[in-house]
Amino acid sequence: MTAPGAERGLWDRLPFVARLLITAMLALVFGGSLMIYTSAQRDATDARDDLRLTMTTALQTLPAAMTETLVIGDFSVLEQTLTRYVTHPDVIRLRYMDHVGANVEASGPEQILLAPVWFKSWMELENFSDHHDIVVGGRKYGRLEIVLNPNAAINRSWQRLTDHLAIVALAILLDFLGIWLILRTGLRPLDALEAGANALARGQLEQRIEPRGSPEMRRVILGFNAMADALQLARDEIMGEKELLQVTLASIGDGVVTTDAKGLVKFLNPEATRLTGWTTEDAQGAPLVKIMRLINEISRQEITNPVGMVLLDGKTRGLANHTILVARDGQEFPIADSAAPIRPGGDTKVLGVVMVFRDQTKERQQWNALLDANQRAEEASRAKSDFLATMSHEIRTPMNVVLGMSEMLLETELTSQQQHFVQTMHNSGKALLGVINDVLDFSRIEAGRLTLDTAPFSPRRVIEECARLMRVAAREKGLELGENILDDIPEGVLGDEGRVRQVLLNLLGNAIKFTHLGRVDLHLSLLAEKNDTLLFAVQDSGIGISSEQQTLIFEEFTQADVGITRRYGGTGLGLAISRRLVEMMGGHLWVESQMGGGSTFFFSLPVKIIHAPLPKREEEEALLATTPLKILLADDQEVNRRIFEGFLKHAPHQLVTVNNGLEALERFQQELFDVVVMDVQMPLMDGYTATRRIRQWERENQRPPTRIISLTAHDRNDALNPSREAGCDAVLGKPINRRALLAALAKTGIQGRIKNDAHPLTVLLAEDIRENQVLIEAYLAQPPHRLVIVNDGQEALEQVMAGHFDVIIMDVQMPRMDGYTAIRRIRQWEMEKGLERMPIITLSAHAISGEEARCREAGGDIYLSKPIGKKTLLAAIRQVTCKPDQIPFPGISFDNR
Amino acid sequence: MSRTNPGHEPSLSSLLWGLTILGFLLLPCRVAHAASHELSFGVLSQRSAVLTAEYWNPILEHVSRQVGIPLNLQTARTAPETNQAIERGAYDLVYSNTIFQPRMLKEGYQVILKPRSNAIRGQLVALEESDIRAAKDLANQTVGFPSRGAFVGYAVPMDHLLRATIPVQPVFGGNQEGIMGQLKARKVVAAGVNDEVMRLFAQRENLRYRVLWESEPFENLPIAAHPRVKPDLVAAIRQAFATMPEDPEGMKILETAAQVIKQSPPLGFRPSRQADYQNYIGFYQTTLVQDYE
Structure with a gap:
């Protein structure tokens, strides 16, 4: 585009009319020339064709006309004929010559060439001649020669050419005049339009033009007037909107500042003026960063105003937290701010930036108050958790002593009455522990601190184990406990096995408690409409629950009635906890019952079915993890020996097999074995005989008795006496059960270790509570171990640094230095000294989740939760005093909850 | 002679006339020669x-x-x-x-x-369907002939008619084909013809005719x-x-x-x-x- 005033070309200076005329003239000249040229070309071609046609016609017709004359020999007629024909305008000469030389010729004057010579040359036409021999009946009479002249044809073409030229020239002239006249008159209203447009440009929006001229021009003028109307209306509206916008911006509670594309301030609303201290008049044209100085509330560092980045990339930006606006007078306001690009369209160029910011003085104050409140709430929550932990600790600690002491007391010689008293006391203690556990569980649920584990487990196995656990209690009341597991139950699901077991045991316990006659059944099926939801049911033939009571029993601290509480005991928390647990697991717990007609408690449990093989059970792993034993198996049946080998495939034991009692005796006398498994019926020497011979050999050789387990295919009860008489320690009935076998071997391991590792261990006990010190001292008195007791972690650390211990029993809650710190210091000291890790058993009265992980994190090997039984403690000691490479599964928890 | 150049016409015309006269003068010489x-x-x-x-x-x-x-x-x-x-x-x-x-x-x-x-014969013929049965029926009828130069077509049959005193109104067709065509078109009631030519014509035109009279043969x-x-x-x-x-x-x-x-x-x-x-x-x-x- 040429700038105004710049030098322009000739074409640019030409008015529209001249351009149109030139264009039209050029088009006509070009088109006319082309037409004339092509027409002349065609004329030249036609002229040549006409001459050829004339020649052809003459050669066809003239000889025929001459033949008769020639045959007769009438040359005068022949000459007349030729003379007549030569009058044709294109023919200038005809000549007949016969064979004897007679010559008759006729010539006409050549046509005067009217066209210019160059035109003739361009047409490429010259005189054109041809001849024809006249033959009749095979006799050649003579030859006719014809000469044609093209001048007539050229004249005709030239005449057409000049005619065409004249027509084209006339057309150009008329076209020129027509266009000039039409445009001259038709464009005259443009002057008025130009004047009107100039008036509009000067702001005279009331300017209008009277429509005149051609219809098109009238439409243009009408369009101009409509445009002027629209402009006038738009200006009025814009003025109105501008006023509205100014009022709106003034009314906004937020500060609003706009800039141009260079970041220079254009406008501030009153709130922005209040906060920055700048008015629009003062700030207009100043850089925004100058009037809006931002700093960080905490660091007091300057914050870069985002306006620059917004102008750069056109993206909306907000300010970081803790932004302070420093006003013109130095006053500070906490603000929240955003800067957005101003652009009329989505992707158009950024015209400027609008910054909107809010004085957050009040919000910050409210926020700080909220933060304080939240902090206080968290502290209260922590206090509650600490209280729970403390309660757990403070209650379990004496309970540990009570249960432990009563258990120890039961091992002493007591009168039957004393034994009854102590047993009652022990049972009451366990009941109290159950109550405490319930209360703690409920507290954890209420506090939202109870978390669920998700791990693979077999629902079928949970049912079986719960049934096995509760079967003893059921039998004691003369009840039958049945289990009914449908075949379509998946083998493995994901869920919290412990909590499922807890709910089931609670329901089973209630069922047994409230049933005096009949049976209790445990059902497991799939919910009818969903194959990924398990449905557990505990059905009893007990006293039943009325419909009114059915709504109450799931309430906390509620039983059916007070009488029941008095009669059956219980906290009334069990069902409430169960319901809450089931609901936490996504299920639903309900009861269907009739008074006197028994009750059925159902709970559904949505699970995720897994198809991978389930990991081995902890218990089974524990059995497999027993001390490696060397086992002698005597059985004459090959298949039995293979089964035995299969059972022990994953156990760390060494198996030696023989075929009969005699071989067993001989092998026993040659090698040392931890246990002998002896089939009682074998050829050559039966199992009883072999056992007796082994016992005799042991006595004779002063060897400690080796554990011998007899295998019998008879009724196990029938085999008990003869086995005991022969010297066997245990009896297993055939077919052998793997679990029973592993359990029998595990027992051998414990006993064997204690017996065989008769040397006393040096044990460090760190425990601040005197009663617990006494209890553990009593646990470790038989077999006797050397026990060093300290009262806190600091003393324990000093003792460890002073001498070696086979095992450390460390309470984690102690004064001066707690157990966690002491363990960490011990581990650090061991590492610095390059010493072997001493086994550490941690004791905790905090029955809260996460405690075990905390103990392990500190460096403990085994975590035990108080109260602690003797067997549990001894098993733990045995576990940690095994060589590390003999511990198949280090870190197994012996939680005795 | 030219329409476009009339000024040349007198001299060309004279030339042409001269040439024509010369041609006539030279013709006998040429024949003799x-x-x-x-x-x-x-x-x-x-x-x-x-x-x-x-x-x-x-x-x-x-x-x-x-x-x-x-x-x-x-x-x-x-x-x-x-x-x-x-x-x-x-x-x-x-x-x-x-x-x-x-x-x-x-x-x-x-x-x-x-x-x-x-040898050829002269004949007087009429269409078979005609009422003319004999030469005498031609009296005062219009009879066609090829030309006065036709020997068997005119001279011979006309001689017969004259000798038989049968007056007819003769008309001439120019040649044999012409007068036979007039007979076929019933323009004449009878015609004097060369017998051979008539036979070939009737055969070609599928024309049935009657011979009213026939001359002696002439080579x-x-x-x-x-x-x-x-x-x-x-x-x-x-x-x-x-x-x-x-x-x-x-x-x-x-x-x-x-x-x-x-x-x-x-x-x-x-x-x-x-x-x-x-x-x-x-x-x-x-x-x-x-x-x-």
Whole structure:
């Protein structure tokens, strides 16, 4: 585009009319020339064709006309004929010559060439001649020669050419005049339009033009007037909107500042003026960063105003937290701010930036108050958790002593009455522990601190184990406990096995408690409409629950009635906890019952079915993890020996097999074995005989008795006496059960270790509570171990640094230095000294989740939760005093909850 | 002469007239000049000159090659013109039967060849469907004839009518085809015709006709030689014509020529004498017809 005033070309200076005329003239000249040229070309071609046609016609017709004359020999007629024909305008000469030389010729004057010579040359036409021999009946009479002249044809073409030229020239002239006249008159209203447009440009929006001229021009003028109307209306509206916008911006509670594309301030609303201290008049044209100085509330560092980045990339930006606006007078306001690009369209160029910011003085104050409140709430929550932990600790600690002491007391010689008293006391203690556990569980649920584990487990196995656990209690009341597991139950699901077991045991316990006659059944099926939801049911033939009571029993601290509480005991928390647990697991717990007609408690449990093989059970792993034993198996049946080998495939034991009692005796006398498994019926020497011979050999050789387990295919009860008489320690009935076998071997391991590792261990006990010190001292008195007791972690650390211990029993809650710190210091000291890790058993009265992980994190090997039984403690000691490479599964928890 | 250049017209016109006069003056000289090198062969004008030339030129070309002297075809536009030339003795050889007319006899043309075809007869014929049953029924009727030059087509039947005193109104068709066409179109009630020509016409046009009267036979047109032609040359010419049918090449030429005028076999000529045409001479001496040509 040429700038105004710049030098322009000739074409640019030409008015529209001249351009149109030139264009039209050029088009006509070009088109006319082309037409004339092509027409002349065609004329030249036609002229040549006409001459050829004339020649052809003459050669066809003239000889025929001459033949008769020639045959007769009438040359005068022949000459007349030729003379007549030569009058044709294109023919200038005809000549007949016969064979004897007679010559008759006729010539006409050549046509005067009217066209210019160059035109003739361009047409490429010259005189054109041809001849024809006249033959009749095979006799050649003579030859006719014809000469044609093209001048007539050229004249005709030239005449057409000049005619065409004249027509084209006339057309150009008329076209020129027509266009000039039409445009001259038709464009005259443009002057008025130009004047009107100039008036509009000067702001005279009331300017209008009277429509005149051609219809098109009238439409243009009408369009101009409509445009002027629209402009006038738009200006009025814009003025109105501008006023509205100014009022709106003034009314906004937020500060609003706009800039141009260079970041220079254009406008501030009153709130922005209040906060920055700048008015629009003062700030207009100043850089925004100058009037809006931002700093960080905490660091007091300057914050870069985002306006620059917004102008750069056109993206909306907000300010970081803790932004302070420093006003013109130095006053500070906490603000929240955003800067957005101003652009009329989505992707158009950024015209400027609008910054909107809010004085957050009040919000910050409210926020700080909220933060304080939240902090206080968290502290209260922590206090509650600490209280729970403390309660757990403070209650379990004496309970540990009570249960432990009563258990120890039961091992002493007591009168039957004393034994009854102590047993009652022990049972009451366990009941109290159950109550405490319930209360703690409920507290954890209420506090939202109870978390669920998700791990693979077999629902079928949970049912079986719960049934096995509760079967003893059921039998004691003369009840039958049945289990009914449908075949379509998946083998493995994901869920919290412990909590499922807890709910089931609670329901089973209630069922047994409230049933005096009949049976209790445990059902497991799939919910009818969903194959990924398990449905557990505990059905009893007990006293039943009325419909009114059915709504109450799931309430906390509620039983059916007070009488029941008095009669059956219980906290009334069990069902409430169960319901809450089931609901936490996504299920639903309900009861269907009739008074006197028994009750059925159902709970559904949505699970995720897994198809991978389930990991081995902890218990089974524990059995497999027993001390490696060397086992002698005597059985004459090959298949039995293979089964035995299969059972022990994953156990760390060494198996030696023989075929009969005699071989067993001989092998026993040659090698040392931890246990002998002896089939009682074998050829050559039966199992009883072999056992007796082994016992005799042991006595004779002063060897400690080796554990011998007899295998019998008879009724196990029938085999008990003869086995005991022969010297066997245990009896297993055939077919052998793997679990029973592993359990029998595990027992051998414990006993064997204690017996065989008769040397006393040096044990460090760190425990601040005197009663617990006494209890553990009593646990470790038989077999006797050397026990060093300290009262806190600091003393324990000093003792460890002073001498070696086979095992450390460390309470984690102690004064001066707690157990966690002491363990960490011990581990650090061991590492610095390059010493072997001493086994550490941690004791905790905090029955809260996460405690075990905390103990392990500190460096403990085994975590035990108080109260602690003797067997549990001894098993733990045995576990940690095994060589590390003999511990198949280090870190197994012996939680005795 | 030019329309576009009238200024040149007088001189061109004078030139043309001069050339024309010169041409006429030179013509006899040219004929005479030719006579010393070639023989003129006049043919009675019965057809158009072009047809005549197309028929005779190949035959004369053959005979010329045989004889060694060119035979140049000469004809005129009309039979009277031909007769005038015969009467003047303009032709060395002539193919015409008018040489027997008394006024022609003085030139002494002698017959040397006659056609191999049968002799021809003059006939008076009417359409079979016509009421005309006999020649006498033609009295006062319009009877068509080819021309006054037609010997068997006019002179012979007209002589009969005159002798039988049957007055008729004669009209002329110009040639044989013309008058036969008028008969077919019932423009004339009867016609004098050459019997052979009539037969071929009726056969071609599927026309049934009745012969009212028929003349004695007359030999067809002979070839005669002027006494000035040397006898040995005449003999050679007679020989050449007469042997054409036996010569394959000659026969082929005769057949090709015959197709031009639709002539039927037998083709060619055989030697003949003046005596074979004595009835012509007798007819002319006694005929009552005065206006034959």
